[in-house]
Amino acid sequence: MATHPELVSGEELERELGALLDVERFEPSAEFRERALLKDPAIYEEAERDPEAWWAKQAGELHWFRRWDRVLDDSNPPFYRWFTGGQLNVSYNCLDRHVEAGRGGRVAFHWRGEEGEEREITYAQLLEEVQRAANALKGLGVRPGDVVGIYLPMIPEVVVAMLACARIGAPHNVVFGGFSAEAVRERMEFSEAKVLITVDGAARKGRTTPVKDRVDEVMGDLTTLQRIVVVRSKGVPCGMRAGRDVYYDEIVEAAAAVCPPEPLDAEHPLYILYTSGSTAKPKGILHTTGGYLTGVAATHRYVFDLKPESDVYWCAADVGWVTGHSYIVYGPLANGATSVMWEGAPDYPNRGVWWENIERYHVSILYCAPTAIRACVKWGAEWPNGHDLSSLRLLGTVGEPINPKAWLWYHKVIGHERCPIVDTWWQTETGAIMITPLPGITATKPGSATQPFPGVKAEVYNERGEGVRDTQGLLVLRRPWPSMLRTLYKEQERFLAGYFERFGRETYLVGDAARLDEDGYFWVIGRVDDVVNVSGHRLSTAEVESAIVAHPEVAEAAVIGQHDEDTGQAIVAFVTLQGDLEGGESEREGIRATVAERIGKFARPKRIIWADDLPKTRSGKIMRRLLRDIAEGRELGDVTTLRDPVVMDQLEQRVKELQAQET
Ligand code: WTA
Numbered sequence: 001m002a003t004h005p006e007l008v009s010g011e012e013l014e015r016e017l018g019a020l021l022d023v024e025r026f027e028p029s030a031e032f033r034e035r036a037l038l039k040d041p042a043i044y045e046e047a048e049r050d051p052e053a054w055w056a057k058q059a060g061e062l063h064w065f066r067r068w069d070r071v072l073d074d075s076n077p078p079f080y081r082w083f084t085g086g087q088l089n090v091s092y093n094c095l096d097r098h099v100e101a102g103r104g105g106r107v108a109f110h111w112r113g114e115e116g117e118e119r120e121i122t123y124a125q126l127l128e129e130v131q132r133a134a135n136a137l138k139g140l141g142v143r144p145g146d147v148v149g150i151y152l153p154m155i156p157e158v159v160v161a162m163l164a165c166a167r168i169g170a171p172h173n174v175v176f177g178g179f180s181a182e183a184v185r186e187r188m189e190f191s192e193a194k195v196l197i198t199v200d201g202a203a204r205k206g207r208t209t210p211v212k213d214r215v216d217e218v219m220g221d222l223t224t225l226q227r228i229v230v231v232r233s234k235g236v237p238c239g240m241r242a243g244r245d246v247y248y249d250e251i252v253e254a255a256a257a258v259c260p261p262e263p264l265d266a267e268h269p270l271y272i273l274y275t276s277g278s279t280a281k282p283k284g285i286l287h288t289t290g291g292y293l294t295g296v297a298a299t300h301r302y303v304f305d306l307k308p309e310s311d312v313y314w315c316a317a318d319v320g321w322v323t324g325h326s327y328i329v330y331g332p333l334a335n336g337a338t339s340v341m342w343e344g345a346p347d348y349p350n351r352g353v354w355w356e357n358i359e360r361y362h363v364s365i366l367y368c369a370p371t372a373i374r375a376c377v378k379w380g381a382e383w384p385n386g387h388d389l390s391s392l393r394l395l396g397t398v399g400e401p402i403n404p405k406a407w408l409w410y411h412k413v414i415g416h417e418r419c420p421i422v423d424t425w426w427q428t429e430t431g432a433i434m435i436t437p438l439p440g441i442t443a444t445k446p447g448s449a450t451q452p453f454p455g456v457k458a459e460v461y462n463e464r465g466e467g468v469r470d471t472q473g474l475l476v477l478r479r480p481w482p483s484m485l486r487t488l489y490k491e492q493e494r495f496l497a498g499y500f501e502r503f504g505r506e507t508y509l510v511g512d513a514a515r516l517d518e519d520g521y522f523w524v525i526g527r528v529d530d531v532v533n534v535s536g537h538r539l540s541t542a543e544v545e546s547a548i549v550a551h552p553e554v555a556e557a558a559v560i561g562q563h564d565e566d567t568g569q570a571i572v573a574f575v576t577l578q579g580d581l582e583g584g585e586s587e588r589e590g591i592r593a594t595v596a597e598r599i600g601k602f603a604r605p606k607r608i609i610w611a612d613d614l615p616k617t618r619s620g621k622i623m624r625r626l627l628r629d630i631a632e633g634r635e636l637g638d639v640t641t642l643r644d645p646v647v648m649d650q651l652e653q654r655v656k657e658l659q660a661q662e663t
Contacts, residue, residue, distance in 0.1 A: 009381035013413070020408045025443040028420045032393070036305050036440020043438070047454035054455045055082075055482050058298035059290065062334065063097045064088045065263040068290070072480065077505040078496070079487070080480040081267050082291035089261035090270060090293055091134075091167035094333035095127040096261065107338045110312075110361045111156050114203045114344035121156055123336070126163070128257065133164035133248075135255035140195055140227045140246070144169030144262060147272065149188045149196035149225075151215065153177045153203070154343045157231045157248065158319050159329055161197045162271075169262045171269040173284075176320025177202055178537075179600040181214040187274045188225055191284060191489060197229040197248065201236030205348040212238035266290030272489045273322055275428040276540035277498065278529045284489030285322075285428045293334055295432035295483025299453060300331030303422055304365050305394060305439050312361050312391070314340035316354065316368040321537075322428040323398055326483075327367060331432075346372055351379045355387035366414070367396035367424075369536035371567055373406045373414075378566070381413045389414060394439055396422040399536030400568045401524055407446035425449035425524050427510070428538070429499070431483030434458065435522050448521045456481055460516045465503045468516070472525060475514040476507050484508070530624070532561030532569045537602050541624070544571060544605065547598035551591050553577050558614050558622045559605065562631040570606040572631050574614055574651065583610035607631075609654050613647045615639075630655050 008016060033039050047054035052071040059068070068086030098106070104124030111119040142148060148170050152158040154177070165172040173191045175184045188196060198215055201208045212230050216239060219225060230238065231248040240247075267288045274282040300306060304313065313332055317323035332339050340361050346354050354376075358366065376383065395415050397407075402423055411421055421444060425435040434456050435449040442450050452458045460473040488495040502509045513525040527533065530541040541559040548557040556576040564570035575591065577583050592604040615623045618641070629636050630652050639645045 007381070007385040009385060013381055017405065017408045017412060020412065021404065025445055026411070026420070027443045028440055029418065032420060033440045036438075037307075038302055038305075038438050039440040041441050043441075044451075044454050051455045051457075051479060055294060059083055059086075059294040059482070061297065062088060062093050062290075062293060068266060074480060077480075078500040078508070080484065082288075082480075082482045083266035083294070086266040086290050087263040088266065088290055088293070089167065089264055090289055090330065090334075091130055091163045092261040093293060093297075094163060094166075094330065095123060095130060098123045098336045099127050103336060106308075106336065108333065109156060109159070109339050109341045111341045112343065112357060112360075113155075114206070114348060119156060126160065129160050129252070130163045130167060131259040132252045132255045132257060133160050134167040134259040136229075136248075136251040137164055137170065137195065138168060138259070139251065139255060140229070142168065142170050142195055144264070145269070146170045146195070147191045147193040148172050149184070149191070149193035150174040151177065151179075151184050151196060151198045151211070152231060152319075153199060153211075153233070154319060154341060155199070155231070155233055156341065157197075157199075157233070159333075159341075162319075162325075162329055163333075166270060167259060167261050169264050169268055171271050171286075173272045173274070174320050174325065175274070176318055176600075177211075178318070178320070178602050180597055181211075181218045182598050183600060184215065185218045185222060187282065188219070189222055190274070190282070191272050192224045194224065195227045195229060196225055197231065199231045199233045200238050201234040203234060203343065205345050208234045208236060210236050210238065212236075216241075264289050267486070269486075271325065273325065273428055275322070276531055276538050276543055277494075278531065278540060278542065280540065280542040280546040282540075282543070283494065283498075284491070285485045286487050286489050287431050287483065288486050291482030291484070292431050293330060295481065296326040296331035297334040299433040299436075300327060300337075301335050302438060303424060303433050303436050303453070304367070304396065306332075306335055306337055306365070308336040308338070311337065311364045312340065313337050313365040314342070314357070314361070314363045314367065316342065316346070316366070316372065317398070317536075322431070323367075326432055327398075346375065347379070350383075351376075352383040352386055355384045355389060358389055358392065359387040362391040364391050365394045365396070366392060367398065369399040370397050370402040370406055371400065371535040373397070373402070373410050374566055376414075377406055377409045381409075384413055389416065392416075392419050394422070395419045396424055398424045398426070398433075400533050401526065402447060404446040411446075420444065423447075423449045425522070429485045430477070430481070431485065432481075434477065434481070435524070445521055448517070448523050450521050452522075455479075458522060460514050460522070461503065465507075470515065470518060472513055472515050474528065475510040475512045475522070475524065476503060477510065478507055526569075527561075532571060534561070534564075534569055534571060534602065535567040539571070539599075539603055541571075543599060544573070544595060544603055547595045547603070548573055548575060548591055548605075550598055551594040553581055553587060554591065555579075556614060558624055558627055560624050560628045560631060562607075562628070564606070567606075571603065572607045572609065572627075573605040574609050574611045574627055576611050576614060583608075607658060609651065609658060611647070611651055611654070613644065613650075615647055615651070616643050617641050618643050627651070
């Protein structure tokens with residue numbers, strides 16, 4: 001085993017990281033391998049020989065009220081059905097069965113608030129609160145199949161609300177707390193949510209912002225939304241409309257303590273989660289009960305090598321994204337894990353707060369986004385070096401490609417060269433991790449998500465749908481898997497066209513470019529559609545464009561993702577104003593404010609470039625490819641199809657001017 005190295009920083013660290021750049025593969029230590037849940041590579045062959053039997057074995061780890069008749073019904077691709085005839089309840093699997101087995105006293109969450117407040121929630125307490133909340137929802141008229149919206153910050157009630165929905169078979173529709181009220185409204189409208197659970201106010205870096213009042217400003221005329229439940233979290237006074245609005249604590253306290261879990265069909269909808277696609281309208285990804293829970297529980301156990309009796313696990317994502325759904329809530333709870341839940345940002349009250357949390361709760365497994373790691377690299381090794389990180393034994397990343405430098409820093413400064421790193425590739429659509437190392441088996445290569453999880457079949461295709469190696473192509477998944485999306489909510493045609501048209505109904509088109517190397521390792525490069533990934537937040541360029549043109553002075557806008565050292569990609573907007581308006585700093589601020597209002601602050605463009613005209617084809621289609629070339633300073637591609645090639649000169653000039661100003 002590697003001995004605890006001297007903690008280094010500054011130039012010395014740079015030198016040591018530089019030396020590591022030459023290491024091609026990182027093997028798990030003999031000690032890690034010895035104790036790992038999976039250490040025999042034969043597991044891959046076992047799953048490959050009979051994928052259905054492999055997944056059935058994973059499903060068998062869950063509690064079923066009625067066992068399934070058939071593992072996979074693939075009679076009508078891509079409308080796959082898993083574990084048909086089976087009945088189960090997700091909240092029963094996440095709570096009751098642990099309590100019944102005598103583990104009710106185990107901590108489910110160590111919650112920590114921004115100001116240092118703490119709440120420790122055991123499995124028994126969580127079960128009690130979930131039952132009451134489920135009864136309270138029933139009391140509001142929520143029936144199986146009714147959609148419940150959830151717009152909450154990182155407080156324990158968000159977990160309670162999700163599990164209460166799962167208990168009574170009401171699919172939830174969680175909206176990330178960073179989205180604006182307008183974006184929430186849109187998602188409530190599309191999903192026809194009957195109830196919305198929200199909060200009085202939310203804390204962010206020492207400031208409390210009103211949430212319920214913002215929601216009220218936009219929700220008034222939405223007739224499908226019958227009730228709003230308000231969690232009192234920060235004591236922010238808010239207006240309550242009689243007959244519609246109720247306080248969470250009041251209805252939960254008044255509710256009966258016992259709510260038996262509803263036995264639900266394996267294909268009963270568990271949740272809808274809106275994510276960005278190629279158009280401005282978000283896609284409602286639909287996940288169901290049995291297959292989803294099987295996928296998240298199995299991957300959470302094996303990818304994180306979880307030992308629920310001794311590990312303390314921390315996924316530092318927000319519960320409002322799929323990572324939070326699968327790896328803060330459902331996977332960890334199904335496996336009886338003890339987790340940390342942190343309310344705030346990584347740099348408040350100071351840049352060492354993450355490492356303080358790790359020391360405080362003896363975190364052994366940390367799962368976070370490369371963006372966060374890059375920020376920590378920038379802030380300096382002094383922050384983590386000031387804390388005892390010896391409890392850590394495994395590290396993970398998700399959400400975007402990780403650059404080797406950040407990977408090595410994570411490996412050395414956080415993992416002290418002792419912890420394997422699992423770079424996990426997956427999507428909202430896949431529900432669970434798809435390409436990943438198994439930490440006791442796989443030798444990792446910095447920047448590669450390595451290999452498909454057992455039972456998953458991934459390939460890289462060329463344009464003609466032939467498998468290719470050693471060259472960039474389109475990532476596809478060639479076989480159904482239990483946690484796959486079932487459809488896009490109320491948009492079946494879009495589901496088929498987006499994922500199962502290009503290469504036929506049995507091949508799932510991911511939307512990412514990737515390369516498969518000579519050892520069969522996958523290197524995911526990034527999106528090939530108009531989806532951008534800013535700090536691990538998935539956004540569509542069309543969505544941002546439509547927000548920008550809502551600004552009264554804007555005539556037209558084109559948005560692209562530009563490579564960015566800190567955030568992975570940054571949003572750059574090329575904007576044409578109305579008439580003869582001249583754009584300046586105040587217009588830029590106005591546009592950013594409009595985007596914040598329509599989508600959320602995280603979607604604000606980093607750069608806004610004024611354009612008299614945008615590069616268009618003769619049929620009027622904006623050529624974003626050329627804008628990307630300009631923004632990244634590349635040689636311009638073919639411009640002959642442009643209606644007016646002269647516009648490119650002006651834009652190139654403007655980009656150069658802006659860059660000069662920035663440096
Ligand atoms: C990207 C997040 C490289 C990818 C779980 C994918 C990654 C999109 C990785 C999905 C990774 C996610 N390496 N790229 N390890 N993980 N991505 O739906 O482009 O928010 O298609 O799900 O993130 O983003 P989503």
